[in-house]
Every structure is written in C-alpha cells, then in structure tokens.
Amino acid sequence: MIRRLDAFLPLIGVVGLLAIWSLVTSRQWVDPVLLPSPAETFKAFWKGMDGGALGFDFVKTVYRTTMATAIAAVIAIPLGILLGSSERLYRSLEFVIDFFRSTPASAMFPLFLVLFGVGDETKISVAAFGAILVILFNVAYGVMNARKTRLLAAKVMGASRLRVLFDVMLRESLPQTFVGLRNGVSLALVIIVVAEMFIGSQDGLGHSVFEAQQLFDMPRMYAAIAAAGALGYGLNLLFLTIERRYVHWSGK
Amino acid sequence: MDATSDTFVSSPTDFPSTPPVGGAGKRPHVTIRGLSKRFGKTVIYDDFDLDIPRGELISVFGPNGCGKSTLINMIAGLIPIDAGRILFDGMLLSEIKFGYVFQNYREALFPWMRAFDNIAYPLKLMKVPAAERKARTEALVERLGVKIDLNLYPYHMSGGQQQLVSIMRSLVVEPEILFLDEPFSALDYEMTLFMREQLQKLFIESGTTMVLVSHDLEEAVYLADRVLLLSRHPARVADFMPVGVPRPRGDETLSDPEFVRLKAHCLEVFQREVRRG
Numbered sequence A: 001m002i003r004r005l006d007a008f009l010p011l012i013g014v015v016g017l018l019a020i021w022s023l024v025t026s027r028q029w030v031d032p033v034l035l036p037s038p039a040e041t042f043k044a045f046w047k048g049m050d051g052g053a054l055g056f057d058f059v060k061t062v063y064r065t066t067m068a069t070a071i072a073a074v075i076a077i078p079l080g081i082l083l084g085s086s087e088r089l090y091r092s093l094e095f096v097i098d099f100f101r102s103t104p105a106s107a108m109f110p111l112f113l114v115l116f117g118v119g120d121e122t123k124i125s126v127a128a129f130g131a132i133l134v135i136l137f138n139v140a141y142g143v144m145n146a147r148k149t150r151l152l153a154a155k156v157m158g159a160s161r162l163r164v165l166f167d168v169m170l171r172e173s174l175p176q177t178f179v180g181l182r183n184g185v186s187l188a189l190v191i192i193v194v195a196e197m198f199i200g201s202q203d204g205l206g207h208s209v210f211e212a213q214q215l216f217d218m219p220r221m222y223a224a225i226a227a228a229g230a231l232g233y234g235l236n237l238l239f240l241t242i243e244r245r246y247v248h249w250s251g252k
Numbered sequence B: 001m002d003a004t005s006d007t008f009v010s011s012p013t014d015f016p017s018t019p020p021v022g023g024a025g026k027r028p029h030v031t032i033r034g035l036s037k038r039f040g041k042t043v044i045y046d047d048f049d050l051d052i053p054r055g056e057l058i059s060v061f062g063p064n065g066c067g068k069s070t071l072i073n074m075i076a077g078l079i080p081i082d083a084g085r086i087l088f089d090g091m092l093l094s095e096i097k098f099g100y101v102f103q104n105y106r107e108a109l110f111p112w113m114r115a116f117d118n119i120a121y122p123l124k125l126m127k128v129p130a131a132e133r134k135a136r137t138e139a140l141v142e143r144l145g146v147k148i149d150l151n152l153y154p155y156h157m158s159g160g161q162q163q164l165v166s167i168m169r170s171l172v173v174e175p176e177i178l179f180l181d182e183p184f185s186a187l188d189y190e191m192t193l194f195m196r197e198q199l200q201k202l203f204i205e206s207g208t209t210m211v212l213v214s215h216d217l218e219e220a221v222y223l224a225d226r227v228l229l230l231s232r233h234p235a236r237v238a239d240f241m242p243v244g245v246p247r248p249r250g251d252e253t254l255s256d257p258e259f260v261r262l263k264a265h266c267l268e269v270f271q272r273e274v275r276r277g
C-alpha cells in the first residue's frame, strides 16, 4: 500500500513550494508587487498560453531551441563518431574542442551578430555552436570508451572494421550520445533565452520575461519564467523518454 | 633451427616430420612450432612447440601470469605472435571457423540484442539470410536442449545464462575449434557446477576441439581429455597429461581413484613449477 503511494512522492515538493509561496504572499511577508500570489501567476500563465502572447513566445522559443539542437546533432554526431573512432585524431583536436567547450557561448554573440545580423540565424547559430561542442565531446567519448571486450568479440567473430563501427561502436556510444543531447538541448535553451532578452528580439520567452519586467507586470514575468522552466524540463524529459525506449540497455 | 623454421614456412604439410609434442596417437588438429612472444623485456614464450589433438577438450593450467591467456589469444589470433607458426590441419586461422568465449560475458554479449539475436549474430556476419539464420539458431538450441527464454535481453539473465548464450553464440557457426578463457570464473559456485555439466554436454554433443583455460584444478581435470600444465614464463610444457576417466563424468567422478590420482599428479607438477620460479 505504502509502495503504491511512492509514485506521488515528487508531488510533495511541488505542494510544499506552492504552500510556502501562498503563505508568504497571503501574509504579505514580501512586497506583493515583487511577488504575486500563485493564483495571480497561474491566471497570467493561463491567459498568456491560451491564445495570448505567452503562447506565441513559447512556440518561438521551442522552434529556435529545436532548430539549434537539430543542427548541432546533425553536425556533431557524425563528427563525434569520426573523431572517436580514431583516438589519435581526437587527441590532436582535444585542446581545441576543450577550449571552445569552456568558452561561454554568450561571448560569441558579437561575432555571430557581425556574421548573421540580428535575426533568428544569430540566436540559432550561437546556440547550435554551444550544443555542437557538448554533443561532439560526448559522442567521441562514447565511441572511444566502447568496451574493449565487445569490440574484440565482434572481431573474433569475423566482423570487418566497418561492421565493428556500425554494429558495436555506434551502439556502444548511444548512451553517452544521449547524455550529450540532453546537455546540448539544455545549453541551447539557455543561450536562446539569453539571446531573446538582449539581441533586439521581438518575441520568445526571453523577450517575454524581459518585457514584463520592464513594464513591471510581475505576474506575467513569473508566468514567462514558469513557461521557460516547463520547457526546459519537458525537453529533458522528452530525451529521457526516447533514450529509455531506444537505448534500453543504458546503465545496465 | 632457423633452417627448420624456414621449411615450416614454405611447406606447412611438412609438420608431422617433427615428432608430435605430447598427445600421442591422435592426429593433431593444431600444430604450434617455434612460438615466441614477449611483452617488453618479459619473455612469455620462447620457441614453444605443442600439438593439440583433434576432437579433444584440452585444459590449460599453470601458475598465475604464466601465459595461459596469452597462449589461447595467440592461437585465436587476438594478439600477434613474435615468431613461429600456428596451423590448423595445415591451414591458417583465417581459413577455418573458430569460436572464442570470454571470461567477461557481461561485456562480451551485445546488450542491445535479445539473447536469440546475439546467438545468431555470427551468422549475420557470414551473410546467411535471415530465415536460415533463424532456423540454424533454433536447431542449435534444440540440439543442445537449452531451456532458457532467449527472447530476453542479456541484462535480464543470470550470469550463467549469459555465459551459456555466449557459448552458444560461439557454437552457432559450427566451429572446428573453440577457445574458452576462464569462462566460469565470474560465476558463483552453484552456477559454475551447473555450467561444467552444460559444457561437458556441449562437448560430447558437438565433438568440437576445445581449449579451456581454467584456474581451478579440479575443473581442469574433470572436464579435460588432456591437461596442459605450463611452467612459469618463459612457459614450457611441464606436462601434457591424458585423463582416461570415461565420459559422461559426474559427481562420482570426483571420488574415482583414477581421477583423484591424476589430480594429485597435476598438483604435484604445479607446485614443483611454482617453487622453481
């Protein structure tokens, strides 16, 4: 009986947070202008999402984040496999990859602005740039760390180098590839939201948060923050679900 | 010596001109001549000769680090040799079908494939059509009388079942020779006893030449037609002892006076070799 209730354990934190939030606002411990009640925030959220501006901004951000991640994946996965399958090649590029991986992608905004102007391309390409390095790094390590015994097993069974690559190394690298994809999409979202705030954007969740703050419309601002949070969580969950479904052996 | 090894290279059929090493009587299946291997400065094998008779199960036993794994890995082509010749009925490794069973079944099986597909995978590499792959795998399972759910993924199976799957994977191509490097040492005792019986059954059933590395003397003698006792490296053949106890062997074999005598003999040779080092 108790076990069955375990599924609801995560709700405790949510309910607790809402309770404290309600308490704080109803007792007016914090200036209500700075922190609206949960009900007000939820109302703003619902109004915004249900055909309002927030829904439009949400879709914009989803589109940019998805584009950036997709572009990053298409470039980084094959490249990661290539680098990973030759350890010497990877070692020779390791410093460059680590250097750019450690460079805050936001520092690249001015450069990309010069290259692509103030449109969507800049936001998407900076986010893709950040995500590429994260995904590339993980895929390459996934391929390099393929179990030696498994590679040997395929080899003694008579698998050619190409077969070993496709039948073993690729599969072996999938769990690590998904780690890269999840980190990559999270990073892409962060970069997109920041870009929407500061790079002359007319829409997107970042713009929505920033504009609401400028107008001092606090319920709308919190609603936009919640939407961004939900998006980040949802994207992560999406990749986890795909991973569980198709990389069922991960961690086994 | 150089002249002799030259003749080996030019005409492998000359092999029987050297007297067979150990295994008298039977026609040798594997012929090893002048095998040398070193890791850095450590000489593991130096001009090593051995004949492995066809259709026998050979157990390889010896002190830790003497080169047991190195020997079967060289025969199975997993690691290169420095010098010498290893021939299978006069043929090269690339011309024959063989199987290799790893100690670490967890890392040797493919977790993304169901057990059945793992077993059938070598046939896929041989470009056997799907329908025939299925039929041949089913026939093998049938013949061996294996009763486990092969629709499971390896990570849902017990260690013994996984190792059984991995042995079946190596048998599906009907290999002429099967190498096993401590296949049961990662299993618990109960499973080990069970797997010994399974392996004996597979051996009697298939008649495949098998080379088994074991660190358990009782197991080595129990399963073997012949025990290869190696010295410390550089490894020499300390003894190549036939085990005349009839098959199928069972629990009663363990108390059979002949079995006990052979085991004691192996232990004596082993201890002499350990002390020498």
Ligand SMILES: Nc1ncnc2c1ncn2[C@@H]1O[C@H](COP(=O)(O)OP(=O)(O)OP(=O)(O)O)[C@@H](O)[C@H]1O
Binding pocket: B039, B040, B044, B063, B064, B065, B066, B067, B068, B069, B070, B071, B215, B233
């Ligand atoms: N790749 C390698 N590089 C360097 N030395 C090695 C390598 N492989 C094995 N050796 C050394 O060669 C010797 C023989 O190794 P091998 O693994 O064949 O021994 P073994 O008889 O199988 O030992 P064990 O009982 O531990 O399984 C050991 O001393 C080992 O340390």
Ligand SMILES: [Mg+2]
Binding pocket: B068, B069, B070
């Ligand atoms: Mg060994």
